[in-house]
Amino acid sequence: MSAATAPFRQMGSDRIDPLLVVLWIVLIVLALIWIAPAVFIVSTSLKSTQDVMGGGAFAPPTKVYWQNYASAWERGRFSTTFLNSVIVTFVKVPIGLAFSAMAAYALSRIKLPYGKGFLALFVFGTMLPFQVMLAPLFSVVNGIGAINTFIGLWLPYIAFGVPYQVFILHGFFKEVPEELSEAAIVDGASHFTIFRQVFLPISLPVLAALFILDFVATWNEFAMALVILLNNRNWTLPLALMGFQGEFGSDYGPLNAAIVTTVVPAVVVYLIFQRYFVGGLTAGAVKG
Amino acid sequence: MKILRYTIAIAGALAALTTANVRADELVIWSRTNGPAEDKALKQIFSEFEAANPGVTIKMETRSVDEHKSALRIAAASKAGPDLYYMWAGLGLGGEFVKAGMSAPVDEYYAKYKWNERLRPLADAYTTLYPPNRHGVPYQLNGEAIYYNKELFKKAGIAQPPQSYDELVAAAAKLKQAGIPAITFGGSVNWHVMRLMDVLLETKCGAKAHDALIAMTVKWSETTCATDAFNEFHKWTSEYTLKPFMSYDQTQSRKLFEANRAAMMLEGDWMANQLRTETKTPQEFGVFAFPTGTDRLYGFGVNFYINPNGKKDLAAKFLDYFVSDKVQQENLGAFGPLGVNKNVAPKNPDVFDKAWFGLFDQYKASFVNGDQGFPLDVTTEYWRIINAVATDTMESGKAAAALQAFIDKRG
Amino acid sequence: MVVVPSDTIVLPRRSWRDGLTSAQAQGWILLAPALAIYAGFALYPMIEVFVLSFQKWNGLSPAREFVGFANYIFIFRDDPVFWMALGNTVIWTALAIVIPPILGFLLALALNQALPGRNALRAVFYLPVVIAPIAVATMWKWMYDPFFGLFSTLLTDIGFQSFIPDWLGNRRIALYSIFAGYVWQHAGFSMVLFLAGLQGVSDSLVEAARMDGASRFQVLRYVILPALRTTTTVVVVLSLIQSLRAFDIVYGMTLGGPAQSTQMLALWAFTQSMQIHDFGRGAAVAVVLLLMTIAVIIPYLLWRARNDKAQGRSA
Structure with a gap:
């Protein structure tokens, strides 16, 4: 039911539909309400404490107060935590995705004993709430001596990222026509080669979608990092934001600057790769 | 595997x-x-x-x-x-x-x-x-004691820092009459409001019973002074505390105190440094020990x-x-x-x-914050009950029994 | 749309010089990393939750004592917070499977019309989904600030000063205050799924219905809604699962307070284990939540498997 028609017209009609105009206005108002928190946060992040306490909620700052960002950056030690988040995300996402793609290939193109069972096991994991297992996760990671290390965070991150990716990629790989890989098989290529030279290239759009989705999820993850990264030198941005709120919660300007700093990378990535993002999200949920 | x-x-x-x-x-x-x-x-x-x-x-x-x-x-x-x-x-x-x-x-x-x-x-x-x-x-x-705003005390007609608990309550009532919230706490982190309960427990029960209650060697439900303390606590939170306090933290509370929005704060010696740097007139604030009537300093x-x-x-x-x-x-x-x-x-x-040297010289013994005396699970329950009383969710008369019920069942 | 036979490729074992060249061995190698990590850090902790719930353990000492059902008896009978947390979880879940999906559905219906700037509008409603839940919590906590926050300032501006509630400090409304932030974050998620579902509604069917003189409501009732049945189920189940997981947003806004009145199962399990250091009781709470989740997951996955089969696996 995609509307290729001109604005404000019902499908198959060329008259302007007054109800649609009303609807449009309602939507605009609703969108303004929806975006208001973001506007409020950004505007507070540019206000001095006096402005925050004195002026109205949406009053523009009397003087743009960029110092809040410098102050938040320094006091929240965001240079360290930002870098930590970058390391955690940019190591975890590619490795996790590679492992998922490998597993998805094996489960979709190679006959393995209990292959269907393994697939079911992964699918089961797509909905498993890790929030329930924070304590055992802590003790498992502590058991291998990896508390306070990125390895200790990457492993559970991968463990809980793999199921959804395997599920999506398995569905995709299964649909790849056999002819594509037959030639390679005749040439005696191994599965490793076929996977790398045939399947990876054709699945780039799916991989990109999953990459973006996983990037945002990993960047935003809080609960697991909370139990595994105890030392604030290892903190990722969400932990640093929480710590900042606890320590400097009444310095409203810097607090909001800290929020903006934490949120912006994920938002920028989303805005740039919007198409992939929504694609990756809906691919698994609604096959329509 | x-x-x-x-x-x-x-x-x-x-x-x-x-x-x-x-x-x-x-x-x-x-x-x-x-x-x-x-x-x-x-x-x-x-x-x-x-x-x-x-x-x-x-x-x-x-x-x-x-x-x-x-x-x-x-x-x-x-x-x-x-x-x-x-x-x-x-x-x-x-x-x-x-x-x-x-x-x-x-x-x-x-x-x-x-x-x-x-x-x-x-x-x-x-x-x-x-x-x-x-x-x-x-x-x-x-040490932890009461910081007070001299100007607001004067405005409410309080001549000098209270020497006894009754004088303190009288002062709080005078402040209230003058439209000034007597005391401020940050309620979002549990342990600040707890301080009030701690000192009231010492006031109502005396040193020995206070320590026995914290050590859980006597029953809260059978110790009437514990219930008295909860009742007093409720009186303070319902009548003399700057509101709403449950959703902001102690730092915000301090900023309000510095802005003359409330007359007292129950805080540690470390707050002196913040008053020195965050206010223009630190000499406008004074310190006195919470008048528990025992010879112990809270700290x-x-x-x-x-x-x-x-x-x-x-x-x-x-x-x-x-x-x-x-x-x-x-x-x-x-x-x-x-x-x-x-x-x-x-x-x-x-x-x-x-002020602090005076207090440390004057007192030879101290009593500690509830969360430093209790095991963790009891502390969590102590906080819950204190907050429940402070938010009128639980009648103060039933608080001691509720805490004892938890202690009895913890196994 | 490509329909391929489900046969997988089986490579002939041409060389025995190296075991790695056999198709199966290659398969195992490709599968192993993902499977090992998944098993070690997702499945094993899940089993561990069940084991722990029958033990007394402080999380660190080498001794774990088997205590039978003592932890369950404690949380069901003696824990003053557990039932509160369970009740809140049920209320929260009930709201979460109704409000964001309905809002998302209405938004999707509206944004499926020919309206100028609808892509920008979609982006606006979807934006909160990509914000870290902990940041959403921090944002909303600040907006609820009783003195300088957005809501209090706005109410003051229009002269309703005396009606400003203690949004997060009043136990009667704190849970719903948090939930408002949750709706803000999650409505866009439902919207996107419904938009995708609407792509599957046949244009010609809608047009035909309209030609026959069906009203807007009739089109919605008899054409669109039936076509969205699968999507709706998916949205509701995903919303349900997400709501059971709610952790960050409560942690960030109230930590379960005041007086544990916004406590929920996931957070209470965490508090018992990681803050009170009673891993056994924490695990027992977690098991309750896990069983609730699994009771939803398994039937849903079976339903999906059946559905997929019925649709001939067409993508």
Whole structure:
């Protein structure tokens, strides 16, 4: 039911539909309400404490107060935590995705004993709430001596990222026509080669979608990092934001600057790769 | 599952690589994040000690309060960890580490270095909480008392700081009449409102019953003064406290206090520093002890505990240097308003210094915050009940019974 | 749309010089990393939750004592917070499977019309989904600030000063205050799924219905809604699962307070284990939540498997 028609017209009609105009206005108002928190946060992040306490909620700052960002950056030690988040995300996402793609290939193109069972096991994991297992996760990671290390965070991150990716990629790989890989098989290529030279290239759009989705999820993850990264030198941005709120919660300007700093990378990535993002999200949920 | 085990082994090996090797002559100290003055003083002390003891290096690792506790718990399990560590002395905190075998008895070092000849009795008392042995060496001594706004007191017609609990209540009533909220707390973090309950419990029950209640050796439900204290507590939170207080924290509360929005705050000696820097007229604020009617000051001590698996002798040697007259005099004020050594005196005391010195001299004993006395699960329940009373969710008359019910069932 | 036979490729074992060249061995190698990590750090902790719930453990000491059902008896009978947390979880879940999906559905219907700037509008409603839940919590906590926050300032501006509630400090409304932030974050998620579902509604069917003189409501009722049945189920189940997981947003806004009145199962399990250091009781709470989740997951996955089969696996 995609509307290729001109604005404000019902499908198959060329008259302007007054109800649609009303609807449009309602939507605009609703969108303004929806975006208001973001506007409020950004505007507070540019206000001095006096402005925050004195002026109205949406009053523009009397003087743009960029110092809040410098102050938040320094006091929240965001240079360290930002870098930590970058390391955690940019190591975890590619490795996790590679492992998922490998597993998805094996489960979709190679006959393995209990292959269907393994697939079911992964699918089961797509909905498993890790929030329930924070304590055992802590003790498992502590058991291998990896508390306070990125390895200790990457492993559970991968463990809980793999199921959804395997599920999506398995569905995709299964649909790849056999002819594509037959030639390679005749040439005696191994599965490793076929996977790398045939399947990876054709699945780039799916991989990109999953990459973006996983990037945002990993960047935003809080609960697991909370139990595994105890030392604030290892903190990722969400932990640093929480710590900042606890320590400097009444310095409203810097607090909001800290929020903006934490949120912006994920938002920028989303805005740039919007198409992939929504694609990756809906691919698994609604096959329509 | 073999693969799994290998993976774990490899990951473990990788993790081990990231842990630095332990040097034989390195003294490792863990603490919670230091304040700026404290940090500077410690660095100075470390370098002096290192100079006096060639070959020795001191490494201090600091973390936020909660991480510090977690890191120590993990260290306790793995037999790793520091040689010395910072911990609040109360039975619910330091006591737990002593019980877990994370602290070496220090009786022999007390005999060897004669520490009790120079330690302040109030501070020294915190090392004898764990019979049969002494544990820990005093690092810091903190008191909590009422800060008040002189101007607002005058406005409400209160001539001088209350000397008794009845006078305090009368003062609160006068403030209320003048349209001034008497006291402010941040309610979003549990332990600030708890302070009010702690001091009321001491006021209503006296020292002995207070300690028995915190030690859970008498029943809360059968001790009428406990219910009296909850009733008084409810009176304060419903009538004399700046509202709404449940959703903001103590820092916000302090900002409101500084902005003359409330007349009193129940805070630690450390708030003097914030009043000095955050307000233009710190002399407009005064300090008096919460008039509990007992001869004990509300506050707590912090000890440095020696890890039995660490370098005990070196640690003791450092502590001896730390509590020496010279170090304590040179760094007075860096570790709380006054040091743990009784032979030192301040040079240019301001209004807050004088007030706190007066209090520390006046009192020979103290009673600690509830969360330092209770085990963790009881603390959590104590907070819940206090907050429930403060938010009118629970009748104050039923609070003591509710707490006792939890204590009875905890098993 | 490509329909391929489900046969997988089986390579002939041409060389025995190296075991790695056999198709199966290659398969195992490709599968192993993901499977090992998944098993070690997702499945094993899940089993561990069940084991722990029958033990007394402080999380660190080597000794774990088997205590039978003692932890369950404690949380069901003696824990003053557990039932509150369970009740809140049920209320929260009930709201979460109704409000964000309905809002998302209405938004999707509206934004499926020919309206100028609808892509920008979609982006606006979807934006909160990509914000870290902990940041959403921090944002909303600040907006609820009783003195300088957005809501209090706005109410003051229009003269309703005396009606400003203590959004997060009043136990009667705190849970719903948090939930408002949750709706803000999650409505866009439902919207996107419904938009995708609407792509599957046949244009010609809608047009035909309209030609026959069906009203807007009739088109919605008899053409669009039936076509969205699968999507709706998916949205509701995903919303349900997400709501059971709610952790960050409560942690960030109230930590379960005041007086544990916004406590929920996931957070209470965490508090018992990681803050009170009673891993056994924490695990027992977690098991309750885990069983609730699994009771939803398994039937849903079976339903999906059946559905996929019925649709001939067409993508």
